[in-house]
Amino acid sequence: MAVAVDGLTLAGIMTEIQILEDGRIERLYQPEDRDLEIRIRLPRRSIRLRISADAGAARLHTVEGERPPSSGDPSPFLALARRRLEGGRVRYIRQVGMERIVRIGVESRSDLGDPEWYDVVVEIMGRHSNIILVAHEDDEIRGEEGPARGRVVDAIVRVSPGISRHRVVLPGRPYIPPPEQHKIDPREETWEGFFRWVGSQGANLTAKDLMGRYQGIGPAAAEEWMHRALKRASEDNREAFSQALWAAISQSAAEVSAGRFAPCIAYDGNGTPKVVSGIYLHHWESRGRVVPFETVNAAVATFYADRMDRSASGLAQSLTTVVRGALSALEHRMARWNEQLQEAAEADQWRRYGELVTAYLHVVPRGAREVTLPDPYSETGGTVTVPLDPGLSPADNAQQFFRRYQKLKRTREVVTDHLEQARRDAEYLESVLVALEHADEQELEEIQEELRGQGFLRARRRGGTKPREKRDQAGSPMHFISSEGIDIFVGKNNRQNDELTTKTAHKQDTWLHAQNIPGSHVVIRSREVPPKTLEEAARLAAYYSKARHAGTVAVDYTLVKHVWKPTGARPGFVLYDHQKTVFVPPDPALAERLRADRVPR
Numbered sequence: 001m002a003v004a005v006d007g008l009t010l011a012g013i014m015t016e017i018q019i020l021e022d023g024r025i026e027r028l029y030q031p032e033d034r035d036l037e038i039r040i041r042l043p044r045r046s047i048r049l050r051i052s053a054d055a056g057a058a059r060l061h062t063v064e065g066e067r068p069p070s071s072g073d074p075s076p077f078l079a080l081a082r083r084r085l086e087g088g089r090v091r092y093i094r095q096v097g098m099e100r101i102v103r104i105g106v107e108s109r110s111d112l113g114d115p116e117w118y119d120v121v122v123e124i125m126g127r128h129s130n131i132i133l134v135a136h137e138d139d140e141i142r143g144e145e146g147p148a149r150g151r152v153v154d155a156i157v158r159v160s161p162g163i164s165r166h167r168v169v170l171p172g173r174p175y176i177p178p179p180e181q182h183k184i185d186p187r188e189e190t191w192e193g194f195f196r197w198v199g200s201q202g203a204n205l206t207a208k209d210l211m212g213r214y215q216g217i218g219p220a221a222a223e224e225w226m227h228r229a230l231k232r233a234s235e236d237n238r239e240a241f242s243q244a245l246w247a248a249i250s251q252s253a254a255e256v257s258a259g260r261f262a263p264c265i266a267y268d269g270n271g272t273p274k275v276v277s278g279i280y281l282h283h284w285e286s287r288g289r290v291v292p293f294e295t296v297n298a299a300v301a302t303f304y305a306d307r308m309d310r311s312a313s314g315l316a317q318s319l320t321t322v323v324r325g326a327l328s329a330l331e332h333r334m335a336r337w338n339e340q341l342q343e344a345a346e347a348d349q350w351r352r353y354g355e356l357v358t359a360y361l362h363v364v365p366r367g368a369r370e371v372t373l374p375d376p377y378s379e380t381g382g383t384v385t386v387p388l389d390p391g392l393s394p395a396d397n398a399q400q401f402f403r404r405y406q407k408l409k410r411t412r413e414v415v416t417d418h419l420e421q422a423r424r425d426a427e428y429l430e431s432v433l434v435a436l437e438h439a440d441e442q443e444l445e446e447i448q449e450e451l452r453g454q455g456f457l458r459a460r461r462r463g464g465t466k467p468r469e470k471r472d473q474a475g476s477p478m479h480f481i482s483s484e485g486i487d488i489f490v491g492k493n494n495r496q497n498d499e500l501t502t503k504t505a506h507k508q509d510t511w512l513h514a515q516n517i518p519g520s521h522v523v524i525r526s527r528e529v530p531p532k533t534l535e536e537a538a539r540l541a542a543y544y545s546k547a548r549h550a551g552t553v554a555v556d557y558t559l560v561k562h563v564w565k566p567t568g569a570r571p572g573f574v575l576y577d578h579q580k581t582v583f584v585p586p587d588p589a590l591a592e593r594l595r596a597d598r599v600p601r
Contacts, residue, residue, distance in 0.1 A: 133154050
C-alpha cells in the first residue's frame with residue numbers, strides 16, 4: 001500500500017532543511033530510477049537530500065550513512081541535472097502553501113559564466129509524483145511565493161500528451177503546476193470561516209471532511225484532530241465539539257507556523273510501520289505503538305528505510321522494526337539512567353556533609369542557611385561550606401544529609417545494574433540485526449521464535465503454536481570449506497551460534513568472532529589450523545558481522561574450550577579468554593567461493 005508524506009509532515013521537513021540555503025551543490029546521484037540525491041556543501045559539513053518520486057514512497061528528507069554507489073552511465077535526466085546544477089548554490093527552499101509541492105531554487109552558471117536560475121520542483125502526488133527541473137524565464141521574480149514558473153528542462157518522469165492531455169511534462173514545454181485543489185492552508189483558517197463551514201455541514205464531521213477542506217492534511221493528521229476534539233467534548237454536543245475541534249486545528253496550525261513539531265512513527269500490533277507524522281499521533285496508541293523522534297527528517301528517513309528494507313519479506317521488515325524499536329527504547333532508558341547516575345555521583349558529598357555537621361554540632365548555629373567548617377581531609381587547612389535547611393536543627397540537617405546519601409547510594413547501585421543489563425540487551429539486539437541482514441525465510445522464523453523467547457515479541461496465541469520439536473530446532477549453520485580442504489562453520493543467528501559453540505564444536509576446534517562487534521560465531525573443525533585457513537575463517541567472521549562494510553576488522557580467535565556462556569545470558573552471548581587477534585578485510589567473494597553447497601560454474 002502506498003504511504004505518502006502529507007503536507008503537514010513536509011512542512012516540518014522544510015523547517016529543518018532551511019539550513020541548506022546558500023549551500024553549494026557538490027554532486028547529484030540517482031540511486032533508483034525515480035530517486036534523486038543531492039549532496040550539498042555547508043561551511044563545516046556536507047548534507048545529502050534524498051528526493052523520491054516513487055509511487056509508493058514519494059518523499060523528501062535528509063539522509064545519513066553511506067553515500068549511494070556511483071552508477072555506470074548516468075541517465076539522461078541525471079546527466080543534464082549534473083551539468084546545470086552542480087557547483088550552483090541553493091538560494092531558497094519553498095513549500096507551496098501546505099501542499100505536497102516543494103521548490104528548490106538554484107543559482108548556477110552557464111558554460112559561458114552567465115548566471116542561470118533553476119527550480120527543482122518536487123511533486124509528491126502518489127503515482128503522479130515527479131521531480132522536474134525548471135529553468136526560470138528572464139522576467140521571473142527569483143524566489144517568489146507560489147508555484148514555479150518557467151520551462152521544463154527535463155523531468156525524472158516525462159509525461160507525454162498520450163499519457164495526459166491536460167498536463168504535459170516534457171523538455172522545452174512551459175511548466176504547468178498541478179491542478180489547484182481549492183483547499184485552505186490550515187495556517188490561514190479563521191474562527192469565522194471555520195464555524196461558517198461547520199454550520200454548512202449537515203451530518204457529524206468526519207476526518208474525511210477535514211481532509212477535503214485543508215491543504216496537506218492526510219488521514220493520520222485528520223484523525224488525530226478528531227481524536228483530540230473527542231477527548232474534550234462529545235459529538236452529540238455539536239457546539240462544544242466544534243469548539244474543541246477548532247482548538248485542535250488552530251493549535252496545530254500555530255505550532256507549524258512556529259516551527260514546532262512532534263514527529264513520530266506509528267506501528268501496528270505486529271511492529272509494522274504504518275504512518276509517519278510531523279505531529280504526535282495519540283490516537284494510534286490504542287492500535288499499536290507510537291515512537292517519537294527528535295526530528296521530522298529522522299522520522300521520515302527511518303520510516304521509509306524500515307518499510308523498504310527487505311521489502312520482499314514482510315516478516316524480515318516486521319522483525320527489523322521490532323528490534324530497532326527495542327533498541328531505540330533502550331537508548332532512551334540508558335540516557336535517563338546515565339543522568340540518574342550522574343546525580344548519584346554526589347552521594348559521597350552528602351555523606352561528607354553529614355559527618356562534618358555531626359562532628360561540629362556545637363558550632364553550627366540554628367536557623368543558618370549555610371555554615372563553613374574545617375575540612376579534616378585537607379592537608380592545607382581548608383574549609384568546606386555546607387548548605388543547611390534553616391527550618392531544621394543542626395542534628396536534623398545531619399540526618400537529612402545521611403538519608404540523602406543512602407538514597408543516592410541505592411540509586412547508584414540499582415542504576416548501575418540496570419545499565420549493565422541494558423548494554424548486554426543492546427549488544428544482543430545488535431546481533432539480531434546482523435542476523436536479519438542475511439537470513440532466509442526459515443532463519444527468519446527461527447529469529448522470530450528467538451525474539452518471542454526473549455520477550456521482545458508477544459507469545460503466540462493458543463492454538464497457533466508450531467510443534468515444539470520444530471520450534472526448538474536451531475537450523476544448520478553455514479558450511480564452508482577452506483582452500484586447504486578444512487571445514488568451517490558459521491552461525492546464521494544467535495540460536496545457531498549457541499548450538500554451534502556450546503554443543504556441536506569440539507573443545508580443540510578454533511573459535512572466531514569479530515572483536516567487540518555483533519556477529520556470527522565461526523568454528524574451524526580441525527585441531528591443526530594452517531595460517532591460510534585461519535585467515536579465510538577470519539575473513540568470514542568479519543563479513544558476517546556488523547562491520548561487514550568496513551575496510552579492516554579485528555577478529556579474535558581462541559580454542560573452543562576457552563569459550564563459555566554465562567548463566568542466564570541472552571542467546572549468542574559468550575565470554576572467552578586466551579585469545580589472539582588478526583586484522584582482515586570482510587570478503588563477500590570469499591564467502592561465495594568457499595561455500596560447501598556452491599553450484600560449480
